[in-house]
Amino acid sequence: MRGGQDGVRAPVLQFTNCRILRGRALLREDLWVREGRILDPEKLFFEERRVADERRDCGGCILAPGFIDVQINGGFGVDFSQATEDVGSGVALVAQRILSHGVTSFCPTLVTSPPEVYHKILFIHERQRERQRQRQREKQAACRDPDVGLDPSSPGPRSGPKVLPQIPVKSGGSHGAGVLGVHLEGPFISREKRGAHPEAHLRSFETNAFHDVLATYGPLDNVRIVTLAPELGRSHEVIQALTARGICVSLGHSVADLQAAEEAVQSGATFITHLFNAMLPFHHRDPGIVGLLTSDRLPPGRHIFYGMIADGTHTNPAALRIAHRAHPQGLVLVTDAVPALGLGNGRHTLGQQEVEVDGLTAYVAGTKTLSGSIAPMDVCVRHFLQATGCSVELALEAASLHPAQLLGLEKRKGTLDFGADADFVMLDDSLHVRATYISGELVWQAEAARQ
Numbered sequence: 001m002r003g004g005q006d007g008v009r010a011p012v013l014q015f016t017n018c019r020i021l022r023g024r025a026l027l028r029e030d031l032w033v034r035e036g037r038i039l040d041p042e043k044l045f046f047e048e049r050r051v052a053d054e055r056r057d058c059g060g061c062i063l064a065p066g067f068i069d070v071q072i073n074g075g076f077g078v079d080f081s082q083a084t085e086d087v088g089s090g091v092a093l094v095a096q097r098i099l100s101h102g103v104t105s106f107c108p109t110l111v112t113s114p115p116e117v118y119h120k121i122l123f124i125h126e127r128q129r130e131r132q133r134q135r136q137r138e139k140q141a142a143c144r145d146p147d148v149g150l151d152p153s154s155p156g157p158r159s160g161p162k163v164l165p166q167i168p169v170k171s172g173g174s175h176g177a178g179v180l181g182v183h184l185e186g187p188f189i190s191r192e193k194r195g196a197h198p199e200a201h202l203r204s205f206e207t208n209a210f211h212d213v214l215a216t217y218g219p220l221d222n223v224r225i226v227t228l229a230p231e232l233g234r235s236h237e238v239i240q241a242l243t244a245r246g247i248c249v250s251l252g253h254s255v256a257d258l259q260a261a262e263e264a265v266q267s268g269a270t271f272i273t274h275l276f277n278a279m280l281p282f283h284h285r286d287p288g289i290v291g292l293l294t295s296d297r298l299p300p301g302r303h304i305f306y307g308m309i310a311d312g313t314h315t316n317p318a319a320l321r322i323a324h325r326a327h328p329q330g331l332v333l334v335t336d337a338v339p340a341l342g343l344g345n346g347r348h349t350l351g352q353q354e355v356e357v358d359g360l361t362a363y364v365a366g367t368k369t370l371s372g373s374i375a376p377m378d379v380c381v382r383h384f385l386q387a388t389g390c391s392v393e394l395a396l397e398a399a400s401l402h403p404a405q406l407l408g409l410e411k412r413k414g415t416l417d418f419g420a421d422a423d424f425v426m427l428d429d430s431l432h433v434r435a436t437y438i439s440g441e442l443v444w445q446a447e448a449a450r451q
Contacts, residue, residue, distance in 0.1 A: 014052030021064040033422040036439030040418040065400035066104025066423035071334035075341035081351035083120035095176025099444035101376035102425035105178040111351040112186030112197035172438040181224025188228040189253035195278040196371035209234035210241040229254035230264035243268030258291040272306035293327040307334040310384035311375035317387035338372035
């Protein structure tokens with residue numbers, strides 16, 4: 001064996017003839033992968049005295065960290081806010097289809113819904129998890145004694161909502177992009193800036209504010225982001241309670257002034273949901289939530305991130321340029337994609353609302369109110385690059401490194417540094433996706449790249 005070690009060792013893959021996005025620069029280096037992680041070739045050479053087991057020529061393409069979408073409501077006919085009997089299959093379908101757009105991880109997003117929808121989605125997933133646990137218990141029992149069935153002392157299925165994930169966190173792979181956790185957008189938002197969220201189901205915080213949150217959503221297991229309006233009474237105690245549980249709080253669908261937004265950040269909020277959309281417009285005497293991009297009243301060391309829908313509809317190119325130039329390192333590209341993504345013109349759903357798609361725009365049916373986007377992530381990256389004139393490196397990081405930093409995952413995701421997960425996308429010079437890899441495994445490849 002190479003290196004003088006005994007036993008079978010995992011193969012080393014070497015991706016050659018490529019430019020790697022690393023350290024905010026495109027470097028002409030090879031990418032080394034083993035057991036799903038990015039490998040330091042110097043340690044491989046000098047400590048293990050090994051070389052690659054397989055080399056793959058990338059044809060001069062760019063290798064960038066896999067895209068991360070922290071706000072996606074569904075797609076390809078799947079509505080994450082519809083409590084069907086098979087929510088898991090819908091999430092899996094979207095996870096598989098977005099691989100072709102370079103997305104390797106995402107946060108399924110639920111829009112404002114009645115409490116029974118949140119709880120039903122939770123209960124559906126609990127029943128699925130319970131069936132999995134029961135099969136595992138049966139398997140373990142069979143291993144102990146082939147004649148023994150389910151251990152009678154094991155707990156059986158329980159009724160009602162459980163303290164278990166609404167949509168389970170799941171690693172990515174050949175089956176699809178990984179699920180990082182749920183993004184709950186609403187119902188604790190402003191009526192004036194509700195956008196496509198149904199007014200009948202909006203809520204405010206009552207006397208025991210965080211208890212009201214739990215009563216509305218049910219368990220918060222695997223919830224990763226909550227969007228709320230900071231001007232709502234008792235919002236600060238809710239922000240503090242959520243952040244104490246490791247949940248990212250985002251400010252959005254709000255009429256908050258700058259002072260209220262700054263106080264929310266001081267309480268722990270770190271994100272702004274689709275900047276410029278569903279919030280007060282910028283005003284020179286009170287810039288509102290937008291003013292957080294240049295505020296000097298943020299806690300020391302606190303970094304504010306903000307989502308941008310760069311689909312060519314939601315945000316004028318001039319507004320994209322203003323945000324980018326004011327605070328480039330906080331910009332997070334999101335799709336805010338609706339179930340109509342990939343389906344074309346016609347009527348579709350978004351939670352409790354009906355949506356009408358006309359060309360490249362989705363509206364609440366019968367109105368001119370925008371209702372999410374139908375642009376996939378790679379399209380948003382290309383439009384952002386063209387609209388802002390930023391570097392290719394920054395455009396790619398806005399869809400990878402920045403969302404990873406927002407979620408505290410920058411050591412594993414959104415980077416091609418040594419030791420990180422080998423989730424990456426292969427792109428041509430015009431930033432069209434040629435192939436997508438998760439844990440070093442090819443999970444999608446363009447037809448032309450196969451020839």
